[in-house]
Amino acid sequence: MRQHAQPIADSLVREVAKPAKQSLDEVVRSADLIDYTAEEGARALGAGELLTSDSFPGQTRNKLCLVSKVPLGVVLAIPPFNYPVNLAASKLAPALMAGNAVVLKPPSQGVVAGAHMMQCFAKAGLPKGLVNMGSEIGDYLTLHPLVSCISFTGGDTGIAIARRAGMVPLQMELGGKDVCIVCSDADLDLAAKSILKGGFSFSGQRCTAVKLVLVVKEVADALAAKVAAGVAKLTVGDPKDDVDITPVISDSSADFIEGLVEDARAKGAKFLTPYRREGNLIWPTLLDHVTPEMRIAWEEPFGPVVPIMRVDSVDQAVAHCNANNLALQGCVFTRDVNRAIAISDAMETGTVQINAAPARGPDHFPFQGFRDSGIGSQGIRNSLAMMVKIKSTVINLDKDSYARG
Numbered sequence: 001m002r003q004h005a006q007p008i009a010d011s012l013v014r015e016v017a018k019p020a021k022q023s024l025d026e027v028v029r030s031a032d033l034i035d036y037t038a039e040e041g042a043r044a045l046g047a048g049e050l051l052t053s054d055s056f057p058g059q060t061r062n063k064l065c066l067v068s069k070v071p072l073g074v075v076l077a078i079p080p081f082n083y084p085v086n087l088a089a090s091k092l093a094p095a096l097m098a099g100n101a102v103v104l105k106p107p108s109q110g111v112v113a114g115a116h117m118m119q120c121f122a123k124a125g126l127p128k129g130l131v132n133m134g135s136e137i138g139d140y141l142t143l144h145p146l147v148s149c150i151s152f153t154g155g156d157t158g159i160a161i162a163r164r165a166g167m168v169p170l171q172m173e174l175g176g177k178d179v180c181i182v183c184s185d186a187d188l189d190l191a192a193k194s195i196l197k198g199g200f201s202f203s204g205q206r207c208t209a210v211k212l213v214l215v216v217k218e219v220a221d222a223l224a225a226k227v228a229a230g231v232a233k234l235t236v237g238d239p240k241d242d243v244d245i246t247p248v249i250s251d252s253s254a255d256f257i258e259g260l261v262e263d264a265r266a267k268g269a270k271f272l273t274p275y276r277r278e279g280n281l282i283w284p285t286l287l288d289h290v291t292p293e294m295r296i297a298w299e300e301p302f303g304p305v306v307p308i309m310r311v312d313s314v315d316q317a318v319a320h321c322n323a324n325n326l327a328l329q330g331c332v333f334t335r336d337v338n339r340a341i342a343i344s345d346a347m348e349t350g351t352v353q354i355n356a357a358p359a360r361g362p363d364h365f366p367f368q369g370f371r372d373s374g375i376g377s378q379g380i381r382n383s384l385a386m387m388v389k390i391k392s393t394v395i396n397l398d399k400d401s402y403a404r405g
């Protein structure tokens with residue numbers, strides 16, 4: 001993949017309008033992820049367990065239990081359009097290391113990048129037929145009796161898949177409404193920089209994008225001004241030119257984002273930057289004085305729109321965060337580490353970043369959503385554990401001869 005990184009990255013630029021440098025980074029990150037998975041898997045999956053029966057009350061020592069990890073079978077991997085390569089690799093690599101076969105269903109936009117990646121695997125000597133790429137989703141793949149695990153990243157479709165999956169183990173990541181809580185003692189320059197990067201990189205089309213800023217009133221004016229100054233400098237246009245803001249994935253996605261923006265406008269949000277749209281290219285938009293009555297206080301735009309809600313207290317911010325069914329990540333900015341840990345404990349989300357924007361990487365860190373944001377935990381180590389089932393073989397020694405020995 002490293003040798004063929006550029007053509008794969010070029011596909012990402014063309015298919016999903018990911019800026020050129022981020023596209024190349026995605027491919028290199030994926031190669032690193034595969035390397036790490038191979039190393040981690042060799043050790044983690046090779047380790048078994050031996051239990052003896054006499055460690056349980058009333059038992060003799062004649063039973064030995066060998067606990068091993070065995071493959072699940074066929075893993076169905078369904079990555080999303082925003083990381084067609086990386087989120088395919090993060091499913092494929094652990095599944096293969098654990099001894100499974102894989103059916104990959106790439107996103108419709110991102111399928112060419114996925115096909116390039118598959119060619120790399122073939123060139124690297126992957127046995128034929130071990131990974132197959134399919135274009136059909138719907139019931140055929142997700143309900144197929146030979147599928148032993150579904151690893152899905154995407155939107156609401158995941159909930160429908162989960163409802164019908166029955167006994168098939170699931171690894172699901174279904175997005176988030178990642179909040180950014182800014183306390184009165186926060187480093188506002190750092191918070192503003194993080195909101196800018198976290199909210200607008202890949203035009204906000206990341207599950208871990210900052211999707212709502214919850215700032216205490218004392219510092220709200222200062223923070224809003226700093227973020228607005230940064231937004232004004234973002235470049236907009238063609239992903240080949242490596243600009244910051246590029247077209248969102250589809251017209252329907254742009255329509256959805258616009259619906260949230262117009263709902264906020266109608267309910268009194270203040271626009272710190274003018275809203276502008278040409279086709280599916282939306283200029284970065286910063287909204288202030290967002291209230292809980294607005295849809296954008298709850299729904300994820302998956303676009304270059306960051307709403308700011310002013311709160312009376314951090315408790316109010318945490319309560320808003322916990323009232324949302326989407327609970328992937330969140331972040332908190334404060335100079336007081338004790339306070340940060342207390343806030344993190346109170347936030348019911350899969351991950352809380354202290355003094356940095358939400359992010360999935362580094363890729364061996366656990367990554368999980370609470371409530372409607374997901375099932376199971378990802379990250380290399382947890383994905384390896386997810387891709388096996390535990391098998392016990394119990395050796396029953398003859399009690400008499402064992403005792404004599």
Ligand code: G3P
Pocket residue numbers: 082083205206207208358359360361
């Ligand atoms: O949007 C999917 C999610 O996995 C984001 O990953 O690396 O941009 O934090 P990342």
